[in-house]
Amino acid sequence: MTHKNIDFRVPTLTRVEGEGALHLTVDDGTISDLRLEIYEPPRFFEAFLRGRTYREPVDITARICGICPVAYQMSAANALERISGVTVDGQLRELRRLLYAGEWIESHVLHIGFLHAPDFLAADSGIELAGRHPELIEQVLRLKQIGNTIMEVVGGRPIHPVNVRLGGFYRAPESAELDALVEPLAWAHEAAIELARWVAGFDFPELTVDHEFVSLRHPTEYPMLDGRVVSDRGLDIDPAEFDGVFVEEHVAHSTALHGRRRDGSIYLTGPLARWANNQDRLPPTVAALARELGVSGVVRNPFRSIIVRSLEVLIAVEQAQQIIADYVRPADPAIDVPPAEGVGWGASEAPRGVLFHRYDTDADGIITDARIIPPTAQNQPAIEDDLRTLVESFLAGHGDLDDHELQHRCEVAVRNHDPCISCAAHFLTVKVNE
Amino acid sequence: MTDTGGSVDAVTGPWGRRVLIGVGNHDRGDDSIGPLIADAVQSRTDRVVSIDREGDLAVLPLLWEEGDDVLIVDAYRSSDAVGTVRMIDPDDLAAGGGLSTHGLSVAEAVQLAHRLNRMPNRLRVMGVAGQRFGHEAMSPELRAVFSSVVDAVLAELGLEEVSNDPASPRQRGSH
Numbered sequence: 001m002t003h004k005n006i007d008f009r010v011p012t013l014t015r016v017e018g019e020g021a022l023h024l025t026v027d028d029g030t031i032s033d034l035r036l037e038i039y040e041p042p043r044f045f046e047a048f049l050r051g052r053t054y055r056e057p058v059d060i061t062a063r064i065c066g067i068c069p070v071a072y073q074m075s076a077a078n079a080l081e082r083i084s085g086v087t088v089d090g091q092l093r094e095l096r097r098l099l100y101a102g103e104w105i106e107s108h109v110l111h112i113g114f115l116h117a118p119d120f121l122a123a124d125s126g127i128e129l130a131g132r133h134p135e136l137i138e139q140v141l142r143l144k145q146i147g148n149t150i151m152e153v154v155g156g157r158p159i160h161p162v163n164v165r166l167g168g169f170y171r172a173p174e175s176a177e178l179d180a181l182v183e184p185l186a187w188a189h190e191a192a193i194e195l196a197r198w199v200a201g202f203d204f205p206e207l208t209v210d211h212e213f214v215s216l217r218h219p220t221e222y223p224m225l226d227g228r229v230v231s232d233r234g235l236d237i238d239p240a241e242f243d244g245v246f247v248e249e250h251v252a253h254s255t256a257l258h259g260r261r262r263d264g265s266i267y268l269t270g271p272l273a274r275w276a277n278n279q280d281r282l283p284p285t286v287a288a289l290a291r292e293l294g295v296s297g298v299v300r301n302p303f304r305s306i307i308v309r310s311l312e313v314l315i316a317v318e319q320a321q322q323i324i325a326d327y328v329r330p331a332d333p334a335i336d337v338p339p340a341e342g343v344g345w346g347a348s349e350a351p352r353g354v355l356f357h358r359y360d361t362d363a364d365g366i367i368t369d370a371r372i373i374p375p376t377a378q379n380q381p382a383i384e385d386d387l388r389t390l391v392e393s394f395l396a397g398h399g400d401l402d403d404h405e406l407q408h409r410c411e412v413a414v415r416n417h418d419p420c421i422s423c424a425a426h427f428l429t430v431k432v433n434e
Numbered sequence: 435m436t437d438t439g440g441s442v443d444a445v446t447g448p449w450g451r452r453v454l455i456g457v458g459n460h461d462r463g464d465d466s467i468g469p470l471i472a473d474a475v476q477s478r479t480d481r482v483v484s485i486d487r488e489g490d491l492a493v494l495p496l497l498w499e500e501g502d503d504v505l506i507v508d509a510y511r512s513s514d515a516v517g518t519v520r521m522i523d524p525d526d527l528a529a530g531g532g533l534s535t536h537g538l539s540v541a542e543a544v545q546l547a548h549r550l551n552r553m554p555n556r557l558r559v560m561g562v563a564g565q566r567f568g569h570e571a572m573s574p575e576l577r578a579v580f581s582s583v584v585d586a587v588l589a590e591l592g593l594e595e596v597s598n599d600p601a602s603p604r605q606r607g608s609h
Contacts, residue, residue, distance in 0.1 A: 066489065066490070106490075110490075110492065114492070114538075126546075127542060127545050127546050127549055128549070130546055130549035130550050131549040134549065134550045134551060137546075137549075137550065138495075138496075138550050138552070141492060141493050141495065141496055141550075142496065144490075144492060144493055145493045145496055148489075148490075148493065157488060157489070158488070158489050158490070159488065159489035159490065160461075160489075
């Protein structure tokens with residue numbers, strides 16, 4: 001045991017979305033303070049959804065995040081269509097999955113190439129990395145561009161899609177528009193494989209975490225658009241049962257609520273959780289590549305999440321290819337979703353984890369209450385636990401790091417989970433006295 | 435939205451293929467000037483490849499080729515009068531760029547293009563001073579000078595004659 005004192009504060013975490021800080025104090029070899037502090041001001045989306053009509057959340061909540069707007073649209077649609085008793089299936093559902101695949105591709109490759117890979121290659125940024133690996137970073141950009149194009153073709157524009165509505169879309173793309181994506185996606189398939197092999201060659205620090213992995217699970221698909229909520233410890237519930245299993249807690253050092261199981265235990269959502277819970281849903285190509293890269297099965301080292309994330313890019317590419325190959329333009333771009341009174345939960349897999357929405361509506365479809373539970377808020381306790389495990393291992397004499405290197409290692413441990421602080425900081429509960 | 439422009443000959447000027455990239459956000463007041471300028475130029479001439487680039491700029495280096503003559507138009511915030519047009523040296527821009535997170539700025543995208551060895555034949559940046567950058571409409575002051583900014587862009591592209599072309603949509607009163 002090292003009887004040392006450490007005190008560092010990273011006032012602004014870099015290469016994460018949003019505003020957060022990291023504090024660590026060690027007194028005489030014991031951690032006395034360790035906090036992932038989220039200080040970005042809340043934006044009160046839930047409060048101003050109240051009083052709006054049930055058709056509006058798919059557009060309003062998309063504005064919460066510029067990198068995962070589709071996740072917000074889909075979780076909102078799932079919840080609100082459920083209240084109305086409507087199921088969107090067939091080609092309309094496939095178009096939603098295609099749109100979501102575009103978001104996964106663009107979000108994941110940005111994180112892999114520009115936010116996370118620099119950590120393993122001693123670079124300060126993706127821009128610096130581009131100077132050393134121009135071909136690979138250009139490949140990352142081209143992959144991102146393909147994700148953007150899918151978003152534009154299906155969603156109407158590359159960010160904050162405007163073509164999504166309850167029941168489907170305002171306009172279904174022509175087959176020729178999707179056919180134009182066939183060739184780029186064939187290239188993307190090879191590029192995604194190359195990207196996965198590249199990141200799998202990084203030198204990863206040792207860290208084993210014991211979080212419960214919580215994700216969605218679909219009867220036949222790798223989870224993205226919808227599914228039941230499952231875990232590697234036997235949880236299997238409908239999203240509507242969230243409150244019976246999970247709680248959101250306010251902590252002083254975060255403007256985002258912390259998610260926990262009701263028994264106080266920590267859980268993790270995101271690529272590692274999806275991967276752990278859905279091994280039998282992997283396409284054969286991905287399963288084979290995972291075996292080649294040594295990540296077949298459950299991965300409990302968060303530093304290796306970059307490999308899983310890159311394999312999820314390949315999953316998204318294959319999903320897009322399949323949907324386009326089978327596409328038949330629907331006769332109507334949407335089905336009717338009438339207003340209804342009720343409570344509806346919806347969940348989908350944002351690139352960084354499960355995103356839950358809950359809405360209460362009256363008979364006219366006016367929203368009387370809204371809750372949004374984003375993955376980063378749920379993941380905060382797990383991220384802090386990763387940091388604690390990492391520092392305790394260091395204090396126990398494992399690892400040869402100076403204090404500066406430890407600080408950097410801690411920052412990487414946060415980035416392992418691709419936190420989107422801007423998403424997470426929207427959700428302080430506001431009680432309106434009327 | 436991208437317009438591939440007219441024939442290769444039509445879009446090629448002395449510095450290469452003319453590429454206009456309007457950067458900004460349609461929903462953010464004066465920040466919409468870049469995309470709207472690109473759209474306006476596209477409606478008036480097929481002698482430019484006009485690109486309305488909304489959102490993340492990481493892929494900016496992929497929007498041009500080595501032999502291109504690129505003009506980026508973007509809004510800027512300063513004490514300058516609204517609608518002031520400034521040509522900004524891309525390298526000065528790069529030096530002053532701040533790092534964002536899930537998206538790159540123009541400055542960073544230019545840095546990235548340098549690192550990737552994907553700089554065009556000529557790259558220029560035109561800044562247009564704005565004052566409103568919230569979820570609101572374009573300011574009346576900027577709207578009032580919009581046509582003159584379009585003319586300035588056409589002049590920078592060496593297409594002054596389009597401004598005076600009686601067949602151009604604006605000259606027909608349809609900006």
